[in-house]
Amino acid sequence: MGKYFGTDGFRGEANIDLTVEHAYKVGRFLGYYYGKDRKANVVIGKDTRRSSYMFEYALVSGLTASGADVYLLHVTSTPSVSYLIRSENYDCGIMISASHNPYYDNGIKILNGSGYKLESEVEELIENYIDGEGLSIPYATREKIGKTTDYYIGRNRYIGYLISLATRSFSGMRVGLDCANGSASTIAKGVFDALGAKTYTINNEPNGTNINDGCGSTHIKTLQKYVVENQLDIGFAYDGDADRCLAVDDKGNIIDGDLILYVCGSYMKERGELNNNTIVTTIMSNIGLYKALDEKGISYVKTAVGDKYVYENMLENGHSIGGEQSGHIIFSKHATTGDGILTSLKIMEVILEKKMKLSDLIKDVYIYPQLLVNVKVKDKKTAREDNKVKEIINQVTSELGDEGRILVRESGTEPVIRVMVEAQSHELCKLHVDRVVEVLKQQGHVRND
Structure with missing residues (x-):
């Protein structure tokens, strides 16, 4: 990770x-x-945060001042931006x-001309420029100054693309959607x-400050209750930019x-669509998933946390499905x-x-059973490399043996150490997580704010 860019772009509190x-x-x-060789064409989308408009205008000012033409999708999803880059050659x-x-x-998430997250070496160049250590970039003048186009129709094209992927009508299905x-x-x-679905929506009225507020994929109990109370067949919960999904069954x-x-992987195997008979996971995936895949005769690989790393592995090896426990799922045939x-x-479809x-x-x-606790720390690297912290992690690993695991890692987007334990009971999970958190506190790494 760089100074400003983490695993999912440049992110932080707005105007701080x-x-x-x-x-x-x-x-x-x-x-x-x-735009070195010709006028650059850049497409921009945003979510519903109040500050998104402010950053949109700032980005447009910078882009057009450098001579780029900009196409504004307005409020849309991250995957729609990726789709339009690929389909319309931005x-x-x-x-x-x-x-x-x-x-x-x-945050500012940049996708390259293939609709994939920007290469780290380009992010480093951007960081150098922000800090005044890079190029001196001239301003565009006269007819070379860029222009801005209202391009909300691009979002409609993405919607049409999604509809075209369905194999059957959803008629008769009662579906709940938590739009966060x-x-x-x-x-x-x-x-x-x-x-054709009978669609029921909740948390579908953004006001600039209620995004992810007690709703969406990070607060899925809201949808669980809604599905049960309304006797729905299924429910889906999205996050703020709709690049992840969790579901609630009947x-x-x-x-x-x-x-x-x-x-989805089992279904793809049945249909002969599971390339290399392999699913790409991350180190956060549950032991139970791997045991179930073993029973199905499906292979798997593990990457670092982040859909960026999942897709890199899929691209390099030709795998057709991969994703994260958090709901970032990639179908390489389509996205x-x-x-x-x-x-x-x-x-x-399944x-x-x-x-x-x-x-x-x-x-x-x-x-x-799995317990994940996010611990706000003063410095992620220092906390993770503390010998006392390493010692307690090794102790827990030894005690869990083959019937569980512990994973302690730095967040790629926040000043947080993530402590995760899987074990045979929730009580054991809590016991071992608490032991690690207590050592982090004793060593003075935990923030009090």
């Missing part, structure tokens, strides 16, 4: 960690970088979003309605990314990033084609 000056300079650099795309973070955070008061609010209901159970990988709404359509309820499709998987 990420300012309009940062955004302007990012725009200036991208307009120059992609030089790059920008998504203004902090994903699942609270409304006061925001975010990007999915402009897309998801229209897709499900067009496919019984109100949470279907996380691991279970989605199992359901280069996680796509929450696409994922929900793929789950619907249910309808196999004529089975989602609760029946996952009945053979036993997910081990």
Whole structure:
């Protein structure tokens, strides 16, 4: 990770960690970088945060000042930006979003001309330019100054693409959608309605400050309750920029990314569509997923946390599905990033084609109890490399043996150490997580704010 860019772009609290000056300079650099040989064409989308408009205008100012032409999708999803880059040959795309973070955070996520997250070496060049250590970029003048085009129709083209991927009508299906008061609010209901579902939406009225607020994929109990109370067949919850999806089955159970990988991967194997008979996972995936895949005769690989690393592995090896427990699922035939709404359509395909309820499709998987605690720390690297911290991690690893595991890692987007334990009971999970957190406190790494 660089000074400003983490695993999912440049992210931080608006006008504190990420300012309009940062955004302007990012725009200036991208307009120059992609416009060396010809005028650059850049597409921009944003989520529903109040600060997204501010950053949009700053980015546009920088881009056009460097000579780029900019196309504005307005409120849309990250995967829609990626899709339009690929289908309409933009030089790059920008998504203004902090994903699942609270409304006061925001981020700049840059996608290259292939619709994939920007290369780290280009991010480093941007960081140098922001700090005044890079190029001196000239301003465009006269007819070379860039222009801005209102391009909301691009979002409609993406919606049409999603609808075209469905293999059957959703008629007769009662589907609940939690749009997280975010990007999915402009897309998801229209897709499900067009496919014939009886669609019920919640958290679909963004006001600039309610994105991810007690709703969406990070607060899925809201959707669980809604599905059960309204006797729905299934529910889907998205995050702020709609690049991840979690599901709720007909019984109100949470279907996380691991279970989605199992359901869709098994179906793809049956249809001969699981390239290399392999599913790409991350180190956060549950032991129960791997045991279930072993029973199905499906191979798997593990990457570092981040859909960026999942897709890199998929691209390098030709795998067709991969993803994260958090709900970032990538179907390489259709997308280069996680796509929450696409994922929900793929789950619907399995249910309808196999004529089975989602609760029946996952009945053979036993997910081990898991506890993840995010600990705010003063310095992630120092905390993670503390010898006392390493010592307690080794002790827990030894005690769990083959019936569990511990994973302690630095967050790629926040000043946080993530402590995760899987074990045979929730009590054991809590016991071991608490032991690690206590050592972090004793060593003075934990922030008190």
